[in-house]
Amino acid sequence: MLRLGSLAGLFAFVALGACARGGAADDGDATADQTDDDDDADPIDAPPRPDSPLPIDSPLPIDSPPPVDAATDAPNVQPDACVPGSTQFLTNPGFDTGPGTWQEVPITDPDGVPFPIVVTAPAQFPAQTGTYVAWLGGIAGIEVQEFFPITDEIYQIVGIAPGATGLTLSGYWAVDTAEAADGEATDDFTLEIRSTTGALLQQILVLNNTAQVNPAWTAFSVPITANIAGQNVRIRATSTNDLTLPTSFFLDSLSLTATTPCP
């Protein structure tokens, strides 16, 4: 009841107000032209009548720039543009977590105790990265009472993604020998890719005692031409020392990468 009563009172008040405004305009400009009188009589804030023209300052839709024009002015940047990357397949490529997935076939001393291959780098020859390296050789046959060349080996089985392209094996090698600088090649080293059944797929490095660079790491990066995508392969290093004057062969900071193509 209160709401109905209040609404009725409001209608009565508005009706009175409208009459008062009309009466005041007629009374205040009785001699003016009737057309001007009508224009002047409209309050500034009166709502437009249904047939009234748009206010002068009303924004017209045609003035609004269409979205397509705005996009034309934007920089020509493609937010989803692909930048080719690379994928690295070796585990522990710098040897710095210890042997891990690297399998060692080491030289042993006369009591059968192995000389580990993944070791802390010797003080006189710091690691290329971290503290560990792969150290092959470094022992002459006669030191372990062998009367023929002695060998060791380290390898890791690596799964190469199907469709991998741009495969490259990179890293650093170093040679430190007791052989004469101008001596013959008597102690040897190879880094290669083999199948899991032992078949040679590609040689990456072939070194010997004459390759010594005192004392420095030498970078290498060799494209893999063997078709190994989608296969498990062995990344294998092996050394052979003859009876005397040992040669050490070091590896560090390896990587086996493929280019990651754009879709």
Ligand SMILES: [Ca+2]
């Ligand atoms: Ca290392």
Ligand SMILES: [Ca+2]
């Ligand atoms: Ca030797």
